[in-house]
Amino acid sequence: MCRVRQPSARPNPPAPPFNAPAARRLRAALGMGPEHVAYGMRASYGLPYVTPDLVIAWERGTITPSNPELTALAGALWCSPGELIGRPRTLREHRVARGVAPEDVARAVGMDLRAYLRTEESGQWRGDERQSAALARVLDLALPDFVAVTGRETELAELLHSAVTTRWQAYVAPVLRLAPLERGVVEAVLQGLHQDYQGHMTATLSWGGGGTGASESGRDFLDRIVEHFWDRTGTTGTG
Template sequence: MPVNTQAGEPRTPPFNAEAARRLREALGMTPAHVAYGIWAAYGIQISPSTVASWELAESTPTEAELTALAGALWCAPGELLGAPGTLREYRLALGLAPDDLALRIGMDQSAYERLEAGGKWSGNDRQAAALAEALDLPTPALIRFTGQDKKLTELLTSAAATRWQAYVRPVGKLVPLPKQHIQDVLQELHTDYQASMTATLNWGGGEGTDDSGKAGRAFLDDILAEFWERVGRQRP
């Protein structure tokens, strides 16, 4: 079933203005040198003032300009970007064109471009694995981009509130982690959720039950973030 691709909406790339300036200065180049290099190698005409504007974070380069700037500065596009957050940003960081990435994961280019623009993931497990490999995606990002975060949240909520043992296998089907690792994290979530409920009930007063409900809902509202944090903490 097609599912929404979370965090796939296009936005301005997280351009690292300071990195662009630092790399240029390390090469002994002026903004004029960079502008000329971009025009000579990529045929994109920009002014030295535009390069300076990028470095002052007053404006940001387009995707084509970013690729050309990286070429002029002899660096990878990822060195000019902050931490990627969207599918498009992960692709830009590696300097991949949409058609190249679509070919690598075995997906029609137009289908991939719709996905990157915030469309729906309808690929299979093989394509998801290929996407993760091509973009070197961390597991949380892969889960988001393939629209599985909602399902994972539901499983984690049930695991914390009921018998966590019953959810080890379903969670393992979504998250490629060792079984023991998943068991440990689910048990932690269950224990902490139950403890939060019990603690508020012991506060005393007539509103104890209501307070425990609020504490429990607050814990469950953040359960996906808690899961990833604990997964990272338990990694060797």
Template structure:
């Protein structure tokens, strides 16, 4: 169901309406009780009809409203969110303000806010490690947020299309996984790609050759996702 937002309003968190309703009912509260709790604890005037609208998925709370709703329902903001996909959503899931997160990872607040708005990662390895620890980021998400997934894609593409053995160490520097696991995945990706492209030669100019060529290109297009899937580290 579409969520109503005001024109020009910042993108709202991925609200889990069903979780909000379930948590409220478990506490034996009505939407009016929740609305009162939001006002009493956070000073935010919220109509019971608004709370009910959130639960029906007709609208969703803003970041401030989400924090207040979590307080009224005695839960964490993360319990009211769907699976996080952006840096902002990971932060909201833990109920952290941008300035607090920036302080904990040793970054200027303005620099972090630019990053969350879609800017490029300008931090160092220590800050990246702190970001992963504070936000409990899966490895694929960390590489994506720090802009290293593009380099990973280049390395994986080269491994699949040339000599995979030469890329075990470079990939290992980028992705802290066991060397043996990386070797196995690169070998498999290389073997699958080469077998697909060999099929295009065997079939000549027929439709099967074209189909094999498409399969090979598709593998390269999704090679980062394939890599994470084969290492058991899918990106949410």
């Protein structure tokens, strides 16, 4: 009896965030039509199914290219994959955006390739201090990006939330452990965020508790607390 080989149950990794307007702008800047892009991807990258209509669908954002398609599209448009990706959020997205092979990252951080790939799939970084520093170097991660891809952004958000709603002074040291900045900078930023949030709450109270707009403003402030923190420290992530 002939045994039929079953397809692998391992799912394909999700495609990185695609910047459709950038793909359209780059093509137009080269004076190329969708048919030229499609031909280049078929002839040079072995993707025989790519048609002008598919290229247009990518540019309109109705379909997202897969990882191999994104790489081929970047080649056809004479750009790096990173120029076609929206702001990376995950470890894998940062790696793909910079065109670095997983083998190279694993080698740089001193990790077994399979272990590194499991890290990308789980989204949980468990490297030590030396490995973390190597990861930041090989992927050229800004501090906000490093905090995000190592799974520390949620903890940072919780600390900042507590800092602005209670006594901010108690959270300087914990925040510094996650975001190694100058202590004076963190102190000034936490104090400023605390004052701004308390201002939202004071406005709510002064309106007799009926200030729905002020309440919503306060909630929005807390929802974006990490973004406010990085903005005020002058530390920006990948654009």
